[in-house]
Amino acid sequence: MRVSIVHPRDLGAAEIGRWRELQTATPAFDSPFLSPEFTVTVGSLRDHVRVAIMHDGPDMVGFLPFERHPLGIGQPVAAGLTDAQGMVYAKDLEFDPQQLLKDCGLAVLEFDHLVSTQPLLPARHTRHPSPIIDMRDGYEAYIETIKVTSGKTYRTTAYKSRKLQRDVGPLRHDYATTDPVALRTLLGWKTDQYRRTGRNDRFSKPWIVELVERLLATDTEHFAGTLDMVYVDGRPMAGHFGLRTATTLAGWFPAYDTAFAKYSPGLIHHLAMAEKAAGAGIQVIDMGRGEKEYKEKLKNGEYEVVEGRIARTSPGAGVHWMLRVPVRKARGTVLASPALRTTADKALKTFGRIRTSLQSS
Template sequence: MHVTLVRPSELGASEVGRWRALQEADPAFDNPFLSPEFTITVGELRDMVWVAVVYDGPDIVGFFPFERHPLGIGRPVAAGLTDAQGMIHLKDADIHPHRLLKLCGLSVYEYDHLVAGQPMERAKADAYPSPIINLRDGYAPYTEFLREHSGKTYKSTLAKTRKLQRDLGEVRHDYATADLAPLRTLLSWKTDQYRRTGRTDRFAHQWIVELVERLLDTRTESFAGVLDMVYVDGTPLAGHFGIRTRTTLAGWFPAYDTSFAKYSPGLIQHLAMAEKAAGSGIQVIDMGRGHKEYKEKLKNGELMVSEGRIARLSPSAGVHWMLRVPARKARATVLANPLLHRTADKALKTYGRLRAVLPQ
């Protein structure tokens, strides 16, 4: 095994083609966060992004996209934003993870959404479910599943759609639109949601706003940004921005206008999106790791992702362990316990309400 380190922009057409071929050869890699276009776009905005091109003799057997931070700390590309992480590699390739870290100049690689079958995964890594909407059999069988297994979710969402139309007017759905104006509306809703719930506003970082805008403008057969918006009487109601491969749509930024909350606009939008996505060839909508009520109502399957780190023996790896691992384990404990999770969520929402009324 030997490695060539390059900036994403330095990947040639043959290397991008090889990356895509390896990705499409293994269902575990069928996620747009693992696509070359995603890494290349982030690399245009973040100078810490690198790609290790892994060779076995003259043949490329893998690609390892990563961010290199101070002290040789490695993280996934766009860490904190992505719901699928890891290498894209030839199945059964002989890749030695600790040697790979050394060749990449890393002392540690930490991850929180590592997909299955990774050389980087530790045997004792913590595994978590990532809820999905499985559309491989089509939209109609999916809705039949919801009727049988998701309580009143499907019927009540249809009823609220009809009530919305009676109360306010025609409901219109735009799937995979390239218009920038609704994207900006969606991001403003998302910013309000972050502040309202006490979370950090991701869109306060200009590079994330620019990343989303560039991805919206990216459209190929194998990768594209997908903006979805539902309107009532011409007024934006709810929307979602994600990215897709040929067959997987990654759920990323859903949001809605809270003045319409009584109609469950998020559920209306997700069901409309699932129907259009299935019709366009999408087989899976990956909603991402994390417990959310709407995910529990809509899911009909799960993937597994893992959280952990792999490290070489070094002083910086020890410092990283002290700074990150205890906090990560405490967070995982809270997220895994419904009572602790609800308590923490309520505390964050209280903080969000206070932040909204206190002078900045």
């Protein structure tokens, strides 16, 4: 086994073609976050992105995209933003993960959304569900399932949609739009949401805004940025920006205008998005890991992702352990307990209200 390390901009047509071939051959890799286009786009904005290409004789048999940080600390590409991480590789590939880390110049490689079937699976790890909307049997079959598993939610959402149209006006859904005004509106809602809930505003980082803009401008058979918006009486009400392969749409940045909060605009939008996506050939919407009420109400299946790290004995791995592992364990304890999770969420929202108040004063 031979490993070569390249920057994404140095990938040629042969490498990208082989990467895509390996990705489409294995259903577990059908996530746009594992597509070569995603890594190439992030790499155009982040110089520390690399791709390890694994060779078995003349054949390319695996691709591992990663970020290499000081002290040999490795992370997934666009760490903190991605809901599927890991390698894209040939079936039955065998290799030594420790040697791969050494070849990549890494002391440690951490994940929080590692595809669970990966040979990079750390010895110590935690597994987490990633809820999905499974429409492989069609949108109507999905709706029939939801009527059984979340019947009250489905009926209430349908009623609120009708009431919204009576109170305000007709609904219009623009699926897969490239309207930059719609994108700016959505990102503004998302920034407000981050601030209200006490979270860090991802869009305060210019490179993330530019990443989203570049991905929106990408549209191929195999990969695209997908923006859609629901309007009521011509006014934007709710929307989402995500990424797709030919058959999977990854949920990424959903948001809505809080002026319509009493009508459950997020649920109205997600059901409308699922119908439009199914009509465009999408079979699965991966809503991503996370304890969100709307995901529990809309899901009819789930994937599994892994959190953990693989490491070589080195000073960099020791520093990483001290800085990250105790914090991760504490966060995991909170997320595993509904009572602690609720308390933490309330504290973040209180912080968000105070921060918003101070910023507006």
